[in-house]
Amino acid sequence: MRRRITLLLAMLLALAAPSVTRAAWPVTGYPLCNVPEDLQVPVGHPDQFCYFTGCSGVLTLYWQDGRFSNGSIYTASVDDVAPADPPPVVPAKLFLQRPGTQTPDGVANVFVNCLCQFCGPYVPVFVWTDAPDGAPSVVRARHPGGCETAAWDTNGVIVAVSAGSQHDASVIHDLHGGVIVTWLDDTVDHRLVYAQRLDSLGTRLWGPNGVLVGTDTTVQTRPQLAPDGDGGAYVLREDLRAGVRTLALFRLAADGTIVPGWPDAGVVLGTAPLEAPGPLLRVGTSGAWVVWSEPATLADNSTAIRPFQTFVDPLGEVSPFFTAAGVPVATGLDGDAVATDAAVGGGDDLLVTYEYTQLLPEPSASSTDLYVSRTEVEGSHPAGWPVGGLRVTYEYTQLLPEPSASSTDLYVSRTEVEGSHPAGWPVGGLLVCGAAGVQRQGRLLNTTVTRPGWPDERTFFAWTDERSGDGDIYALEVRADGTRPTEWPVDGLLVCGVAGTQQDPVIGANAVGGAFVAWRDGRDAITNSWDLYAQTVSGDARLDVPPVVPTRLALLAPRPNPARTSVRLTMALPATGSVRVDIHDVAGRRVRGDTFVADRGARELVWDLANDAGARVSPGLYIVRVRAAGEERTARVFVAR
Numbered sequence: 001m002r003r004r005i006t007l008l009l010a011m012l013l014a015l016a017a018p019s020v021t022r023a024a025w026p027v028t029g030y031p032l033c034n035v036p037e038d039l040q041v042p043v044g045h046p047d048q049f050c051y052f053t054g055c056s057g058v059l060t061l062y063w064q065d066g067r068f069s070n071g072s073i074y075t076a077s078v079d080d081v082a083p084a085d086p087p088p089v090v091p092a093k094l095f096l097q098r099p100g101t102q103t104p105d106g107v108a109n110v111f112v113n114c115l116c117q118f119c120g121p122y123v124p125v126f127v128w129t130d131a132p133d134g135a136p137s138v139v140r141a142r143h144p145g146g147c148e149t150a151a152w153d154t155n156g157v158i159v160a161v162s163a164g165s166q167h168d169a170s171v172i173h174d175l176h177g178g179v180i181v182t183w184l185d186d187t188v189d190h191r192l193v194y195a196q197r198l199d200s201l202g203t204r205l206w207g208p209n210g211v212l213v214g215t216d217t218t219v220q221t222r223p224q225l226a227p228d229g230d231g232g233a234y235v236l237r238e239d240l241r242a243g244v245r246t247l248a249l250f251r252l253a254a255d256g257t258i259v260p261g262w263p264d265a266g267v268v269l270g271t272a273p274l275e276a277p278g279p280l281l282r283v284g285t286s287g288a289w290v291v292w293s294e295p296a297t298l299a300d301n302s303t304a305i306r307p308f309q310t311f312v313d314p315l316g317e318v319s320p321f322f323t324a325a326g327v328p329v330a331t332g333l334d335g336d337a338v339a340t341d342a343a344v345g346g347g348d349d350l351l352v353t354y355e356y357t358q359l360l361p362e363p364s365a366s367s368t369d370l371y372v373s374r375t376e377v378e379g380s381h382p383a384g385w386p387v388g389g390l391r392v393t394y395e396y397t398q399l400l401p402e403p404s405a406s407s408t409d410l411y412v413s414r415t416e417v418e419g420s421h422p423a424g425w426p427v428g429g430l431l432v433c434g435a436a437g438v439q440r441q442g443r444l445l446n447t448t449v450t451r452p453g454w455p456d457e458r459t460f461f462a463w464t465d466e467r468s469g470d471g472d473i474y475a476l477e478v479r480a481d482g483t484r485p486t487e488w489p490v491d492g493l494l495v496c497g498v499a500g501t502q503q504d505p506v507i508g509a510n511a512v513g514g515a516f517v518a519w520r521d522g523r524d525a526i527t528n529s530w531d532l533y534a535q536t537v538s539g540d541a542r543l544d545v546p547p548v549v550p551t552r553l554a555l556l557a558p559r560p561n562p563a564r565t566s567v568r569l570t571m572a573l574p575a576t577g578s579v580r581v582d583i584h585d586v587a588g589r590r591v592r593g594d595t596f597v598a599d600r601g602a603r604e605l606v607w608d609l610a611n612d613a614g615a616r617v618s619p620g621l622y623i624v625r626v627r628a629a630g631e632e633r634t635a636r637v638f639v640a641r
Helices: 002-011
Strands: 031-034 043-051 054-064 070-078 093-097 102-112 122-131 138-142 163-173 179-186 192-198 224-227 232-238 246-252 267-269 280-284 287-296 303-312 336-342 352-359 367-372 394-397 410-416 431-435 437-448 457-465 472-479 492-495 502-509 515-521 532-537 566-574 575-585 589-598 600-609 620-628 631-639
Touching: 031 070, 031 631, 043 102, 043 122, 043 502, 054 102, 070 102, 070 532, 102 179, 122 163, 138 163, 138 179, 163 224, 163 437, 163 631, 179 224, 179 232, 192 232, 224 280, 232 280, 246 287, 246 336, 267 303, 280 336, 280 352, 287 336, 303 352, 336 437, 352 437, 410 437, 410 457, 431 437, 431 457, 431 472, 437 502, 457 502, 457 515, 472 502, 472 515, 492 515, 492 532, 566 575, 566 620, 566 631, 600 620
Parallel strands: 102 163, 303 336
Antiparallel strands: 031 532, 043 054, 054 070, 054 502, 070 093, 102 122, 122 138, 163 179, 179 192, 224 232, 232 246, 246 267, 280 287, 287 303, 336 352, 352 410, 367 394, 410 431, 437 457, 457 472, 472 492, 502 515, 515 532, 566 600, 575 589, 575 620, 620 631
8 A cells, every 4th residue: 555655646746757758849839728619819927936046937828718608717827847748639727617708807916925935925816807697797806825815716706896897907916915906897877997906815995896097087998007116006098088089197006096196187198099009008116108009190291100108207297208298119110100018128218019010102103205116127226226216206104013012010119218219229119020021919028037148138029920921920039238149030030830820929938048938829720710829939049948957956836825636846956866755744744755766857746635645634734845966945835625
């Protein structure tokens, strides 16, 4: 009996060397979900787990699909551990299933109180629009609990009550274990933006209905939300005050009121912002950046779409370098440009990526001229008479070539708080990709790279690229000085170019200086509709990225924590050798353990919450102790009921 239990633990720990050597990642992408039912656009949540030997990245995705008539939300994640060979069908993990339709809206990391440095101090709080059949939709929030924070109900908590419908929610942490949520509230009389604060137990702190953001009550659009660093939030939304589209920025205090000094009606920005694409809100340490697109009048009195930006300080004052009307993200453009993403750099400067479609000049009208030709009997032309005719006596209409179709290219601009562009960043924008065809859905991620010999800051781009005729996924990195690392191709690295359309990229930082990229994939569109695939890209432009091998033993945070059915911990070994794993309760009694040999690199530990006898352990706190290579690491796991 003892031998059977030991073998079971070894299988659960899944640390034996693989029998077949394989590439770390398939070059065509790793399937996260490829069931036959259609998959909607995913919501991404990047994160990093750091410990004293370094950091590991993870990208978690949530989406709605048709397996239960859209009454379900699924989730999957990718991290720096080399994935197993994918099975033919990957169903992903059912996150939520309820009657009616559930639509994922957003995720926020929330700090919880943990007892040791190896516990994961952050847990994700997920918000979604819940629309039971025949009933108005509501916004719900779900908190998995963690360390000393109790978990909320599996079906989440209702964020606010209202006579109408709530939808299009956003969520951020409040720095105190809870979250702030904004949403659109629809009734027969209004469409307004409301906000609510939930504490770590899911209690509503801003009343049962939440608080109305601002005093204007005209029709409003989905709010953008960002933390202000003081327990409150910046809220950006559009309305129709005075009968015209207006962009307004608000700052809410921790009690739900407008921060003193800020107008109750918000700081009005822009002159004619477009609802689609929507505005972008990004926050640094010294204030809030706002980016939007609106029509601009060109020198010839024609109009084109342009991205604009401005900066508002924590006191509600618009920077004099930008003004409330904003300044163009880039100058010298002669076509349409639309901002698709933005990020704050290390010096509080702003990076904006935009799609630029150059407008080619109209062709000039062809002219009709008079020519004469003279030809002798033997077919030659006399001296002085050109073979192309002598201009004077017959009509000749020249056919000018048709203009070539303009393409949409991807650019990025970098602007400092005082309104200038750093050296290496042109005022007209830096070209990311100028390949033939259309580059769209540009996404960017600004990261600090800790790899020796690399610049501290890089910006990673991923986009949908139609140079081949359908959608493919490409990526590129740009250094902080605006240069492209030489290992990256001029117009980007092909991340996935299989037959069928790939689009809707989502990105998150990894541990090899690059990023994870996930996307909706139509390679099996006839039978599967949209699937979800992912890939990891290194900072030196490689797809086949080997696992990161640390110089010391490392043990990442347990997940999920608290655990109800099983718990996973990622371990990284500096060398192949013997590993000892013991699990103790808080009284120091060992409840489970084993010794085995494992290869160097990252591996996943899986504990099914059973003791050596095979019985489930009691709820409470447990310590996982891993010893290998002459070192020891511990992590704490809370087992819930």
